[in-house]
Amino acid sequence: MAAIPAALRDALSTRLGAPVTADEPVYGGDINQAARIEAGGASYFVKWRADAPPAMFPAEAQGLRLLRAPGVIRVPDVIAQGDADGACPAYLVLEWIEIGGGRGGRDGAMEALGEGLARLHRVEADEHGLDHDNFIGRLPQPNSPMMHWGAFYRDRRIGAQVEIARRLGRLPARRADLLARLMARLPDLLDDEISPPSLLHGDLWGGNYLIDADGAPVLIDPAVYYGHREMDLAMTELFGGFSTRFYDAYHAVYPIDPGYEDRRALYQLYYILAHLNLFGEGYGGRVDSIAARYAGRG
Known part of the structure; x- marks a missing residue:
């Protein structure tokens, strides 16, 4: 797992309105790279893929919004989505979910x-x-x-x-x-x-x-x-x-x-x-x- 590319860091800083001050690689599944990032005092999950089909991340973002809309089960909020642009790969930014277990x-x-x-x-x-x-x-x-x-x-x-x-x-x-x-x-x-x-x-x-x-x-x-x-x-x-x-x-x-x-x-x-x-x-x-x-x- 690698740190986020410099071009992606710049794009995320612009999109989130605050510099990305930290990033930590995390597991992103079989087809994407992923990281936890910090910007403006908040944590986010970002995943990216250099050769992602143009519709992949927009479709995933829309799917998450559809699942989230009824409010019957938690689904990560979509923060931002961007298409590939030069050295910057396509990406999707979601709210960071802190994993735990809870009392139940x-x-x-x-x-x-x-x-x-x-x-x-x-x-x-x-x-x-x-x-x-x-x-x-x-x-x-x-x-x-x-x-x-x-x-x-x-x-x-x-x-x-x-x-x-x-x-x-x-x-x-x-x-x-x-x-x-x-x-x-x-x-x-x-x-x-x-x-x-x-x-x-x-x-x-x-x-x-x-x-x-x-x-x-x-x-x-x-x-x-x-x-x-x-x-x-x-x-x-x-x-x-x-x-x-x-x-x-x-x-x-x-x-x-x-x-x-x-x-x-x-x-x-x-x-x-x-x-x-x-x-x-x-x-x-x-x-x-x-x-x-x-x-x-x-």
Whole structure:
């Protein structure tokens, strides 16, 4: 982890209206560099990336604002966002979140996270998608709205990742056949009447929430859109990091629909396809097994 570039320090000093007097590298995930900075007596979190797609940080900023607006769970305030300019990389500045545990401990934070997510999912829209595209990790995530969830999941989620896999050479013949058959079945497999489009975090794995010094959960690094709320729940179960208290608290506020267990792996397929495209063939076998489960007879 490196200190912030000089050009970025200058840009931040101008944008924040005070000189950056200190910076400390911190973990910024798999694709960005990050630091804690001090300016004007306040601390901020800044992340940057020299080769960030032009829309990446603006889309993340908008996603954070959308999650923050309902006021049902803590989300970092967006302080500033800037595009790449000469030697200065694109960047995003957020309020600094002091991490702790609080008197309620992890169990209390998990309950608050489950309840907060359920209340976030009560924020609904008329269509699936969003008025702008964004990213899942560093991969583009198309969000052009559609009325029918099965078609949206086929075209904007599985289909989009399949095309990326094709371009990357990660779509051998058997995998391509399985996914094509699965996609043909998706509008029938996914019932549009189960629940309305919910406001989703979109990438809710265990690394994308924090617990602040007061013991409150904080959502970070979203891939926001309106869609089936089971997408977020399926992602929480893919890599772990969420306790029984989280799920109990969620279900107490917004009970899950019948049949979720049968749909869970189908929704996890999107994230595993994204991991295949991001990290390679180590995820290929899992893609194939899930696709085979839902593709039907060839």
